[in-house]
Amino acid sequence: MELQALQYPIGKWNPQETYTWDEIQERIALLKTFPAKYRAITNGISEEDLLKQYREGSWTVRQVVNHVADMHILHYIRFKHALTEENTQGVVAKIDAWANLSEAQNAPIDFSLTLLEGTHQRWTYLLEQMTAEDFTKGYYHPLRKIYIPLTDALDMGVWHSQHHLEHLKIALNK
Known part of the structure; x- marks a missing residue:
């Protein structure tokens, strides 16, 4: 697989011009499904599996799971800011620096899976x-x-x- 396909297995994000109410509802329904998908794909994997990468030089499976939990907390917070403040700026993170923290490299993924579940429940609500x-x-x-x-x-x-779920599938050969 070529580098671009490994880095962006579903392509780069591109917004639509407009969204119908039904499309918004479909996306909310999809968002609800991801914590279970992350739990399922990582169910029963070994410590060795957690060190696998989706491409040479990429984050490990553990770092990807921890990254998704971190970023989805930020996504949720961005919504809260946008709904309650005028002219707000989106909260950002130095994602590579966060992924390279000892915590992100070593914490049990169950911590992040639990965070992801709770964050998605609150976010979709x-x-x-x-x-x-x-x-x-x-x-x-x-x-x-x-x-x-x-x-x-x-x-x-x-x-x-979906982007990072595909990374996990590549890393874990699923």
Whole structure:
């Protein structure tokens, strides 16, 4: 598999021009499914499996799982900020630095799977309470240097979930 395909197995994230209410609801439903998918793909894997990588020089399985839990907390917080503040900036992280912390390299993945489950429960509950008008709100992403409407942010969250799930499938040969 070539590097680009290993790095972006489902392609790079690209927002749609617009989203229908049904498409928003479909994405919320998808977001609900990912914690169980992450739990299933990592169920019963060994310590050796946790050290596997999806490409040479990439994060390990453990780092990927820990990264997804970390970033989805940030996604959830971005929504809360956008819904409650004017002209908010999206909370960002130095993801490589976070992934290289001893905690991210060594913590049991069950910690992150539990975080992912709780975060997705709260995040999707919030999403289900939102109105169409709420989804027109958004935040400025200082690293991407773009304004991200919450419809795009939702789509990005689904993409991010699937993107890293595919990395785990590659690393674990599933």
